[in-house]
Amino acid sequence: MAPLSPAQAQERLNIVATTGMIADAAHQVGGERVEVRGLMGPGVDPHAYRQTRTDILAMMRADLVLWHGLYLEAQMESFLRGLEARRRVVALAEFIPPELLIAHDTYKDHYDPHIWMDPELWQKVVGAVRDVLIEEWPEHEAEFRANAEKHLAQIAEMSAYAKQVLATVPEGGRALVTAHDAFNYFARAYDFEVLGVQGISTESEAGLNRISELVDVLVQREISAVFVESSVSDRNIRALVEGAAARGHKVEVGGQLFSDAMGRGGTYEGTYIGMIDHNVTTIARALGGEAPERGMHGRLAAGS
Known part of the structure; x- marks a missing residue:
């Protein structure tokens, strides 16, 4: 018999997310099946944030580490790339096709990372969270899809409100x-x-x-x-x-x-x-x- 995955061996999938926006997406899609810890709280600047010892320990113990990417977490990038050899680490914004991104104003082949400011783009990140969670715990695919559809509808409503006002x-x-x-x-x-x-x-x-x-x-x-x-x-x-x-x-x-x-x-x-x-x-x-x-x-x- 194949060994149980971390998710199967416990009641919840242990997720560490870098930004609050990523943590919220993971919570919305994962629902009761996930335990989400966000590293960066209110008022924290992700461009300058450096991982603490407590952060490192949390990421090393996590079943899944979700981060934004596109060089948003500039001071954490090398650590997160290195962690990929030991944990499932996913840069969610990098699932978005480059043609939908805005080029960085200074660095060639880099993009503006602030995609959450456009709800329609953020829907693609939520979709990426859904797909990653399904890969991690396929037994709950239906639940993850239902949660994602509900949240995507909320984002669509917000997008319509934004355009209107x-x-x-x-x-x-x-x-x-x-x-x-x-x-x-x-x-x-x-x-x-x-x-x-x-x-x-x-x-x-x-x-x-x-x-x-x-x-x-x-x-x-x-x-x-x-x-x-x-x-x-x-x-x-x-x-x-x-x-x-x-x-x-x-x-x-x-x-x-x-x-x-x-x-x-x-x-x-x-x-x-x-x-x-x-x-x-x-x-x-x-x-x-x-x-x-x-x-x-x-x-x-x-x-x-």
Whole structure:
């Protein structure tokens, strides 16, 4: 008789995921059949995150390690590649065909990793999670497929909501000024322009020239709102506000967006659907569009 797989020998599949978005997808698809541990919590920048001793131990003991890939977890990449010889380690974003990705602004043959900002692209990651779980535990294929279909329908509903409310933002006001270029897929999906202080990675430096250039844009185009990010320092965004004020143009912080990490665990904003709902609703309302104050189904935290 063939030996039992780790999943068959226990009640749940032990999964370690790097980002909160990946952890949420694994939880949604795996349901009661999985135990998911996410390494990066709220406010954590995956570009700069380095694995701790506790993380290493958790990954070594896991049945399955899921990570994003596309060089998002830049400081963990060599460790995760090396771990492939000892554990099932899957870079989920790398299942997406290159022709659907946005090329990196600096490095040849690299791509912008922030694909979760386009729900229709994120559906492909959820599909990849489904397929990997089925490979790991084929006895529960029907359950994994049913869970995935339910979550994919939720994402499709969110995508439709996003298109509806973001279309109400006046065309001349569809400029999204943020700390770094995490919203390029969002911009492509919803016909916005992204003006990031830093590049795709938060590791890039934001020089005084770049800040001065963006202040010029804010003043010349009369952009009235900029956005801070939950996982990136607001220092540069505050510099933009102050620079515009010095030139007689008032710019407000339109809200805090979830860029590279979701909200607190146990909250609606701590799920992928809640994360996108928060971002879409905040952006639409701050830039002159129409969106319900509490989001798609009234679940956003008051004042979020």
